Amino acid sequence: MCIYDVYGPCSCPHGRCFTVLAQCFTVSSWVSSFLAVTSCFYMYVRPIPSEGEPEQPKEGFGFLGRQAKLQEPPSFSECVYWDGEESDAYFDSMWKAGKAMGIIAVGVGFIVMCIVMCTCCVAYQLPTFDGLFWTCMFCFAAQCLSFLSWGSDLCDDMECTWAPGSGTNISAAMLWIWAANMVKSFPEALPARGRGQRxxxxxxxxxxxxxxxxxxxxxxxxxxxxxxxxxxxxxxxxxxxxxxxxxxxGYDENQDYDNRTYDEYGRDDYTQDDYTRGEYGDDTYTQDDYTQSQYGDEQYSQDDYTQDQYGDDYYDGDETYDGSNGDNFYHSDPSDSNARMSAEEREYLGVDSDTRSTMEDLD
Structure with a gap:
C-alpha cells in the first residue's frame, strides 16, 4: 500500500521542514492554476482600429468569462460568464484546447495538493512520492499547454496583450516545477514518538x-x-x-531425536562385527577370531574359560580328573597341580594322603 502508517495530528513523520515547504509549494501551485483558469483577465483583447479611427478600450477575456462592460447588469460584478453565442463567435479549437489543459491542471493538481497536505499526519512510502513527482510534472506540462489559447483566431482578428491572468498562469507553471522538486526530496518517515525502540x-x-x-x-x-x-x-x-x-x-528442543541423531553412528546401524573389523582393519576378522588370538588356542572360547570364575571350594583334591567330562572345572590333571604345591599348602588343603591318614588316626 501507499500509506505506511498514520500518526497524530501535526506530527510530520517525514520531517517538518520538508512537509511545510512541500505543502506551501503545492498549495501555491494549485491556487495559481485555479486563478489563471477562472480569471476573466487571462488576456486583454481589443479590436484593431482602422486607419484614422480612435483606439477602443481593452477588454478582459478569460476561459470561463469576460470583463463586464459599462452599464451591463449586474453592475456589481466585474466578470460575466460567456453565453453560447459569444463563445461560438470568438473561440475556436485552439482556444478550447488551451482551456481544457488549464482545467486538467486544476483538477489533477487538487488531488496532488490533498495528498501532500496529509503528510502532516500520514507517513507514505517512498514510491508514493515518486508518483506524486511525475504527477506534478504532468500539471506543469498541462499548465504550459494552456497557452495554446494564444494561437487561436481571436488573436489574429484582435489585438491580444498580456493581462494579470497571463502572469498567474506562468507563475502556476513554475510553481508546479518547484512543488515536484520538493515532493521528490521527501525523506523516509520517522518512527512515531513513544512507538518502538528509539x-x-x-x-x-x-x-x-x-x-x-x-x-x-x-x-x-x-x-x-x-x-x-x-x-x-x-x-x-x-x-x-x-x-x-x-x-x-547443537540441540534444538523442537526437533525429534533418535539413536541416529546423538552419535556419529546410530546404534541401529552399528554392530559388533563392524567394530571389530574397523578396529583391526580386516573385513573377515570377527569376535571369535579375536578370542582365538587373545588366548592362543583355536579350540578355546570364552565359554570354556571359567578358571577365574570358580573358586577352589568347588574342587576336591581327591577327585580323579576325567578329561572327557566337559563339566570339570579344570582342563589339567589335578594331581599335577597338587604336585606343584608346597607341603604346607597340601597340608592346609588336606590333599596330602599321608597327612590325612595321620589326622584320621588321631581322631
Whole structure:
C-alpha cells in the first residue's frame, strides 16, 4: 500500500521542514492554476482600429468569462460568464484546447495538493512520492499547454496583450516545477514518538552513551559480551558466533531425536562385527577370531574359560580328573597341580594322603 502508517495530528513523520515547504509549494501551485483558469483577465483583447479611427478600450477575456462592460447588469460584478453565442463567435479549437489543459491542471493538481497536505499526519512510502513527482510534472506540462489559447483566431482578428491572468498562469507553471522538486526530496518517515525502540536510532553515535551507564548499548555488561535476548543469556563474542539459546550446543528442543541423531553412528546401524573389523582393519576378522588370538588356542572360547570364575571350594583334591567330562572345572590333571604345591599348602588343603591318614588316626 501507499500509506505506511498514520500518526497524530501535526506530527510530520517525514520531517517538518520538508512537509511545510512541500505543502506551501503545492498549495501555491494549485491556487495559481485555479486563478489563471477562472480569471476573466487571462488576456486583454481589443479590436484593431482602422486607419484614422480612435483606439477602443481593452477588454478582459478569460476561459470561463469576460470583463463586464459599462452599464451591463449586474453592475456589481466585474466578470460575466460567456453565453453560447459569444463563445461560438470568438473561440475556436485552439482556444478550447488551451482551456481544457488549464482545467486538467486544476483538477489533477487538487488531488496532488490533498495528498501532500496529509503528510502532516500520514507517513507514505517512498514510491508514493515518486508518483506524486511525475504527477506534478504532468500539471506543469498541462499548465504550459494552456497557452495554446494564444494561437487561436481571436488573436489574429484582435489585438491580444498580456493581462494579470497571463502572469498567474506562468507563475502556476513554475510553481508546479518547484512543488515536484520538493515532493521528490521527501525523506523516509520517522518512527512515531513513544512507538518502538528509539535507542536504535543512535547506536552509531558513540558519544550518546558516554555520560550514562544506563544508556550503554550493552546494558552495562562488558563490551566483549553481547545480548542474546535477556541478561541471563549473555555469552562472550569470541568462539560463540552464530549461537543462541535455542541452538547452543547443537540441540534444538523442537526437533525429534533418535539413536541416529546423538552419535556419529546410530546404534541401529552399528554392530559388533563392524567394530571389530574397523578396529583391526580386516573385513573377515570377527569376535571369535579375536578370542582365538587373545588366548592362543583355536579350540578355546570364552565359554570354556571359567578358571577365574570358580573358586577352589568347588574342587576336591581327591577327585580323579576325567578329561572327557566337559563339566570339570579344570582342563589339567589335578594331581599335577597338587604336585606343584608346597607341603604346607597340601597340608592346609588336606590333599596330602599321608597327612590325612595321620589326622584320621588321631581322631
Amino acid at each position: 535507542g536504535a536510532n543512535y547506536e552509531d553515535d558513540d558519544e550518546y552513551y558516554e555520560d550514562s551507564p544506563y544508556l550503554d548499548p550493552n546494558g552495562g555488561f562488558d563490551p566483549d559480551y553481547y545480548d542474546y535476548g535477556d541478561e541471563e543469556s549473555w555469552q562472550p563474542e569470541q568462539d560463540y558466533d552464530g549461537y543462541d539459546d535455542s541452538t547452543y550446543g
